[in-house]
Amino acid sequence: MLEIRLQHRFEGFQLDVDLALPPGLTVLFGRSGSGKSSLIKAVAGLLAPDRGRIVLDGRVLFDDAQGLNLPPHQRGLGVIFQEGRLFPHLTVRQNLLYGARGRAPNLDRVVEMLGIGELLARRPGGLSGGEQQRVAIGRALLSGPGVILADEPLAALDEPRKAEILPYFEYLRNQSCPILYVTHSPAEVARLATHVVVLDAGQVLRQGTASEILGDPDLVPAGIRSVGAVLEVRVARHHEDGLTELDAGGVPLFLPRVASATGTMIRIRIAAQEVILSRTRPEGLSALNILPGTIDSLRAGEGPGALVALSTPAGRVLARVTRRSAETLGLAEGVECFAVVKTVAIAREDIGRG
Numbered sequence: 001m002l003e004i005r006l007q008h009r010f011e012g013f014q015l016d017v018d019l020a021l022p023p024g025l026t027v028l029f030g031r032s033g034s035g036k037s038s039l040i041k042a043v044a045g046l047l048a049p050d051r052g053r054i055v056l057d058g059r060v061l062f063d064d065a066q067g068l069n070l071p072p073h074q075r076g077l078g079v080i081f082q083e084g085r086l087f088p089h090l091t092v093r094q095n096l097l098y099g100a101r102g103r104a105p106n107l108d109r110v111v112e113m114l115g116i117g118e119l120l121a122r123r124p125g126g127l128s129g130g131e132q133q134r135v136a137i138g139r140a141l142l143s144g145p146g147v148i149l150a151d152e153p154l155a156a157l158d159e160p161r162k163a164e165i166l167p168y169f170e171y172l173r174n175q176s177c178p179i180l181y182v183t184h185s186p187a188e189v190a191r192l193a194t195h196v197v198v199l200d201a202g203q204v205l206r207q208g209t210a211s212e213i214l215g216d217p218d219l220v221p222a223g224i225r226s227v228g229a230v231l232e233v234r235v236a237r238h239h240e241d242g243l244t245e246l247d248a249g250g251v252p253l254f255l256p257r258v259a260s261a262t263g264t265m266i267r268i269r270i271a272a273q274e275v276i277l278s279r280t281r282p283e284g285l286s287a288l289n290i291l292p293g294t295i296d297s298l299r300a301g302e303g304p305g306a307l308v309a310l311s312t313p314a315g316r317v318l319a320r321v322t323r324r325s326a327e328t329l330g331l332a333e334g335v336e337c338f339a340v341v342k343t344v345a346i347a348r349e350d351i352g353r354g
């Protein structure tokens, strides 16, 4: 358990938060300049707040009232930054052991899990961005941390490298100590977050699940364009034609082949702009995914659009439609309709482990 209460003033900016983080992976989310990195730095011991108290599993890391401010290396943290920040003069093996201060009984297991056995004798300079980040994750893990701090760990990577690293964070979320993770990316929030804290101008604007936060255009930094639903669904069957059938609360959904075993739970993000609504069950349509539901809310945007929230057996689904369509179709709270989603509208990056 990590408790963070702190106040800090920079010129023109005041950070003021009071948080108790639950187990799992907590995402710090918010616009640029909202205070995410400053908060991470305060926990890491790289920024001494003006006032406050930071306690990890009952151990006080910082308390201005007691004049206590543990240095970073005594805090029991694993830190992963945007760039690996590995020591260039040490081999990968030495970098890994540095975090563990020489003792790493689980070195072999971590090396195997991260697939970095081939890299052990090399120096970081020659590694790809993705390889460096895997080593940085290994170093953080091997330090036996009480909490892992990850400040935009995927931001410097291209899409294929992101796809390579994301599963490791899913694994960590389900296995290890609490993780505090900064990102701007709704896809990362959808895939990784157990809990989301939205910061705005240095204050906590909202806290909630990925689904609650990503469904609210006021909370998502990119606004309506990246609003969407997050559903937890079960892999029901892999079909021979390359499609995977999912059980979404009893409704079948089809996606291009998902690399998860039958019976496992996965998370999928369905962007609101990829959803079409119909008042009657559509027929003769190429889209395979049709979810029946009832409209929970309809919210008109400033422009010609509206955001419709639909309660379905799979969970809450959002659709971005024009106000004109909403009027023509008679969409309103309580109205029953069908959400239609193309199979290929759910990108690979939007599919993660449950």
Ligand SMILES: Nc1ncnc2c1ncn2[C@@H]1O[C@H](COP(=O)(O)OP(=O)(O)OP(=O)(O)O)[C@@H](O)[C@H]1O
Residues within 6 Å of the ligand: 010, 011, 013, 030, 031, 032, 033, 034, 035, 036, 037, 038, 039
């Ligand atoms: N050392 C500093 N001195 C003065 N102002 C600072 C310092 N560090 C951060 N700030 C200010 O504090 C505010 C919050 O910055 P911070 O880096 O924590 O935001 P952020 O949410 O992490 O942003 P981004 O997503 O762009 O990384 C900004 O206005 C920034 O200019």
